[in-house]
Amino acid sequence: MTKQNPHTQNAEVDMNPMLDIVFILLIFFIVTTSFNRPTALDLNRVKENKPSLSQTVTPQFQITNDNQILLNNKVIDAQSIAINLARLDANGEITAISVAADKESTHNTLVHLLNEIKGYTSAPVSLGNLR
Structure with a gap:
C-alpha cells in the first residue's frame, strides 16, 4: 500500500x-475614450492664373448719321454683324464690345446692332455717342 501525503493538494486556479x-x-476604456480628430487650418488657395494662349479682342462699332455701321473703322453690312464678330472671335477672345x-x-x-451682338456673344x- 502506498501512503498519500496529507499535505499535497491539487490546486487549480480558474481564470x-x-x-x-x-x-x-x-470595453470600458474603449467606450469612454474620446477620439479627437486633428484640427487643420482651412487654406484658401489662390487659383493659378494660367496665361491664355489667345489674345483678347475689343470690337468697336460705330453708327454714323446716315445709319452706316462701322466695325473698327470699316463699313460693314447690317446683316453681316454676326459673321464679322465670328471672324474677330477666331482671332482672339472677345472680352468687351x-x-x-x-x-x-x-x-x-x-x-x-445690339440684338445681333447679343445673339452672338x-x-x-458699352454704349456712347460719336459727337
Whole structure:
C-alpha cells in the first residue's frame, strides 16, 4: 500500500472570472475614450492664373448719321454683324464690345446692332455717342 501525503493538494486556479474582468475593463476604456480628430487650418488657395494662349479682342462699332455701321473703322453690312464678330472671335477672345452711335442715327439701327451682338456673344457692351 502506498501512503498519500496529507499535505499535497491539487490546486487549480480558474481564470475565467479574471478574463471577464479584463474584457469588461477593455470595453470600458474603449467606450469612454474620446477620439479627437486633428484640427487643420482651412487654406484658401489662390487659383493659378494660367496665361491664355489667345489674345483678347475689343470690337468697336460705330453708327454714323446716315445709319452706316462701322466695325473698327470699316463699313460693314447690317446683316453681316454676326459673321464679322465670328471672324474677330477666331482671332482672339472677345472680352468687351464698344458701340458709339451718332445722335442723328435711328433707333432701329442701334437696336438691330445690339440684338445681333447679343445673339452672338454675352460679352459686356458699352454704349456712347460719336459727337
